[in-house]
Amino acid sequence: MTITLLRMTLAASLLATSALAEDAAGFRENFLSGAAPWETVTKRAADEGTVNLYYWGGSDPLNIWMDQVVTPDLAKLGVTLNPVRITGTKDAIDLVLAEKGAGKALGAGSVDAIWVNGENFATLKRQDALFGSFADKLPNSAHFEWDETDPRALLNLRDFGLATEAAEVPWSGEQYVCAVNTGRVEHAAAPTTFAELRTYLEAHPGKFSYVKPPHWLGNTFVQAALYAHNPDGSGATPFQETLESLGAAELARLIQPGFEYLKSIEPLLLGAQSGNIRYPEDGAALNGLFLNGEIDFACQFGLYAVATNLANGTFPEGAQSFIFPEGNMIKNKNYLAIPSNAPHPAAALVLADYMSSVAAQASKLQFTGMPAGIDPWTLTTDEAETLSAAAPGYIGVTQAELDANTAPDTNATLVDVIEAVWLDYIERGSADPFDVIVARAVSNLSN
Amino acid sequence: MFLRLHRSALILVAVFVLGPFVPLMIQSFAFRWGWPDLLPSTWWLEQREKSLLPLAWDYVLSPYSRILEATLNTILIGIVVTALALVICLPAARVLARETFPGKHAFEFFLALPLIVPEAAIGISLLMVFIKLGLAGSYLGIIIVHLIPTIPYMIRMLTAVYQGLGAEFEEQAMVLGASRWQVLRLVTLPMLMPGVIAGALFTFLVSSNIFLLTFFMGQGKIITLPTLLFSKISGGTLDASAAGIALVVTIPGVLLLLLSERFIREEAFGKGFGS
Numbered sequence: 003m004t005i006t007l008l009r010m011t012l013a014a015s016l017l018a019t020s021a022l023a024e025d026a027a028g029f030r031e032n033f034l035s036g037a038a039p040w041e042t043v044t045k046r047a048a049d050e051g052t053v054n055l056y057y058w059g060g061s062d063p064l065n066i067w068m069d070q071v072v073t074p075d076l077a078k079l080g081v082t083l084n085p086v087r088i089t090g091t092k093d094a095i096d097l098v099l100a101e102k103g104a105g106k107a108l109g110a111g112s113v114d115a116i117w118v119n120g121e122n123f124a125t126l127k128r129q130d131a132l133f134g135s136f137a138d139k140l141p142n143s144a145h146f147e148w149d150e151t152d153p154r155a156l157l158n159l160r161d162f163g164l165a166t167e168a169a170e171v172p173w174s175g176e177q178y179v180c181a182v183n184t185g186r187v188e189h190a191a192a193p194t195t196f197a198e199l200r201t202y203l204e205a206h207p208g209k210f211s212y213v214k215p216p217h218w219l220g221n222t223f224v225q226a227a228l229y230a231h232n233p234d235g236s237g238a239t240p241f242q243e244t245l246e247s248l249g250a251a252e253l254a255r256l257i258q259p260g261f262e263y264l265k266s267i268e269p270l271l272l273g274a275q276s277g278n279i280r281y282p283e284d285g286a287a288l289n290g291l292f293l294n295g296e297i298d299f300a301c302q303f304g305l306y307a308v309a310t311n312l313a314n315g316t317f318p319e320g321a322q323s324f325i326f327p328e329g330n331m332i333k334n335k336n337y338l339a340i341p342s343n344a345p346h347p348a349a350a351l352v353l354a355d356y357m358s359s360v361a362a363q364a365s366k367l368q369f370t371g372m373p374a375g376i377d378p379w380t381l382t383t384d385e386a387e388t389l390s391a392a393a394p395g396y397i398g399v400t401q402a403e404l405d406a407n408t409a410p411d412t413n414a415t416l417v418d419v420i421e422a423v424w425l426d427y428i429e430r431g432s433a434d435p436f437d438v439i440v441a442r443a444v445s446n447l448s449n
Numbered sequence: 450m451f452l453r454l455h456r457s458a459l460i461l462v463a464v465f466v467l468g469p470f471v472p473l474m475i476q477s478f479a480f481r482w483g484w485p486d487l488l489p490s491t492w493w494l495e496q497r498e499k500s501l502l503p504l505a506w507d508y509v510l511s512p513y514s515r516i517l518e519a520t521l522n523t524i525l526i527g528i529v530v531t532a533l534a535l536v537i538c539l540p541a542a543r544v545l546a547r548e549t550f551p552g553k554h555a556f557e558f559f560l561a562l563p564l565i566v567p568e569a570a571i572g573i574s575l576l577m578v579f580i581k582l583g584l585a586g587s588y589l590g591i592i593i594v595h596l597i598p599t600i601p602y603m604i605r606m607l608t609a610v611y612q613g614l615g616a617e618f619e620e621q622a623m624v625l626g627a628s629r630w631q632v633l634r635l636v637t638l639p640m641l642m643p644g645v646i647a648g649a650l651f652t653f654l655v656s657s658n659i660f661l662l663t664f665f666m667g668q669g670k671i672i673t674l675p676t677l678l679f680s681k682i683s684g685g686t687l688d689a690s691a692a693g694i695a696l697v698v699t700i701p702g703v704l705l706l707l708l709s710e711r712f713i714r715e716e717a718f719g720k721g722f723g724s
Contacts, residue, residue, distance in 0.1 A: 054670070056669065059680040059681075060680060060681065062502070062508050062513070062688075062690055063502050065513050065514075066502050066503065066508075066511075066513045069512065069513045070513070084670070086668075086669040086670055087669065087672075087680050088669050088680065089664075089679055089680045093664075093669070094669070097668055097669075100573075100576060100577060100580060101580055103577070104577060104580040104581050105581075106580065112585075112586055112668055112670065293481070293483040293484075294483045294484035294485075295483065295484065296484070313500065313501070314500075314504070314688075315479070315480040315481035315482075315491060315496070315504075315688075315689075316481075316688065318481075318483060319481075368501075369501075369502065
């Protein structure tokens with residue numbers, strides 16, 4: 003009985019893949035070369051009928067938004083959204099690569115679009131598992147700044163320093179913002195520089211911690227510290243280069259003061275007094291410590307995190323954002339990527355275009371507090387107003403303050419090294435000279 | 450005296466079993482519950498009207514949580530896996546219990562292997578094979594992998610009952626003139642019933658709790674209660690809706706246990722061993 007069922011499934015899957023899959027490669031060629039008008043994409047998308055979007059499913063508001071807004075909107079375009087909620091983005095990447103390894107080409111895989119950024123995008127790119135440069139060919143691509151000469155285009159063109167080459171389309175923009183519990187500390191007393199943070203911790207030992215690297219929330223805190231302690235005073239600038247062009251010795255020189263700072267605050271972090279330093283594992287654990295008053299400040303990506311976390315009860319009532327660290331609040335975007343073996347490439351393009359529309363961005367902002375991924379200066383006044391009206395609002399900071407203190411993310415090739423150095427130097431407390439630690443991290447990664 | 454001791458032991462067991470559920474239940478009704486508050490400072494019902502989006506149980510019971518789909522999938526897969534495991538294991542257990550053949554011990558060890566090899570190792574290598582076969586992401590694929598960790602349990606339980614049964618009862622019935630069919634229907638099956646039910650119950654419970662293999666084979670497209678729960682609690686903390694889902698996940702197991710408890714005592718033991 004099992005055998006018959008097996009045969010039936012095999013036959014069915016063969017039938018399904020044969021029809022549309024055959025011309026998927028031709029469709030891709032036509033679209034990427036600009037030969038196919040958008041109507042052929044929408045028509046093909048309706049024929050394909052479904053789009054499988056893989057995204058981190060741990061957020062209730064995002065899940066509700068997908069079901070309540072995206073699903074009906076896409077249905078009007080003839081496409082059924084299949085929102086696949088995953089525990090970690092890496093699972094979807096592994097799936098794409100496993101299927102690619104098993105010889106599943108365009109039209110035959112199972113992932114149409116993934117919510118990614120940074121390392122996961124870099125993996126797809128390195129493994130040549132991306133559909134191609136689609137983002138600047140969507141009708142709604144006008145909502146993004148693509149002009150390389152405009153510095154504001156940086157976040158559309160580079161993802162953690164790696165060129166996106168329009169193989170992913172920006173979905174949301176984020177900034178690393180810290181929150182203070184004003185029920186415990188006055189807003190004015192919150193530190194604005196790393197030196198002030200150390201002074202605060204000397205007076206209140208144990209009342210702070212950051213998410214443990216290699217989690218990206220922890221990496222970002224470390225990167226901000228490295229920018230602020232850059233011995234040349236040039237902040238984030240040298241960290242935009244690749245590891246290759248920078249070299250291990252130069253990197254070691256640039257990051258040593260920052261790491262020494264991190265080492266110096268370690269005895270003042272949460273739990274250090276009882277000899278058991280606690281770095282929260284992820285954003286949720288960090289929020290838990292913050293809600294429970296174990297730490298006075300919580301740093302993570304989230305321009306509107308205070309407003310949304312107050313609305314769902316994960317932040318204490320007195321939570322407010324504050325500017326920290328001055329001039330080095332890292333800003334980045336996250337994206338939707340289409341893998342090279344997407345089963346429904348046209349439907350994936352329709353999804354990507356829909357997600358880049360003002361209406362979708364505004365309702366996402368309203369439902370989930372995820373800031374817009376489209377660039378407001380490319381919009382008409384009405385559209386820009388729709389967007390800002392949907393924002394949950396800042397608590398404790400202003401847009402001007404946030405804009406005045408932004409810094410770009412670190413190049414993805416350096417992030418790996420910085421991660422490894424943190425684990426060696428801070429977590430394991432290696433006694434080797436600092437440049438040896440960095441050289442070891444570099445050589446381990448190149449193997 | 451004995452009664453009192455008996456009762457306090459029962460209470461102790463109840464505390465151990467039900468204790469962990471108490472914070473879970475409170476959490477499922479909480480809006481904001483921070484240390485050092487003994488009870489939530491704000492309850493879900495106080496915030497219910499103010500919130501734009503459904504919170505806590507409103508979310509769990511809404512279609513957005515997909516809890517119904519996950520429950521139906523879990524039950525469907527569990528039933529099919531149990532039925533298939535029975536079909537495979539009943540004859541196998543009979544042979545293992547009654548016959549001797551060269552390499553029997555090695556074979557029995559081989560049957561227990563899936564319990565020793567880590568699930569992740571089996572999962573990722575099977576995924577490669579299943580992708581090639583087109584079984585990944587299908588119900589059939591999940592059902593097949595669920596047979597791997599469940600068959601060892603089922604075989605062991607059925608072998609044990611077959612050993613306890615002995616061939617004499619069947620021979621006696623035949624001597625008294627029963628046909629093969631009558632022997633199976635009136636003697637073998639009723640006497641095997643407690644083992645079959647215990648094995649089926651165990652198989653269903655194991656199947657409905659498998660996360661990793663289900664996730665690999667379902668590719669996130671087919672959700673069951675464990676995969677749904679994991680995607681909610683992977684953040685490391687338990688919010689109200691995650692607590693609600695965790696509570697719902699325990700319901701099938703509890704129901705089944707209560708049901709089979711009754712069934713084993715009254716039906717099987719009652720009729721099978723007719724005292």
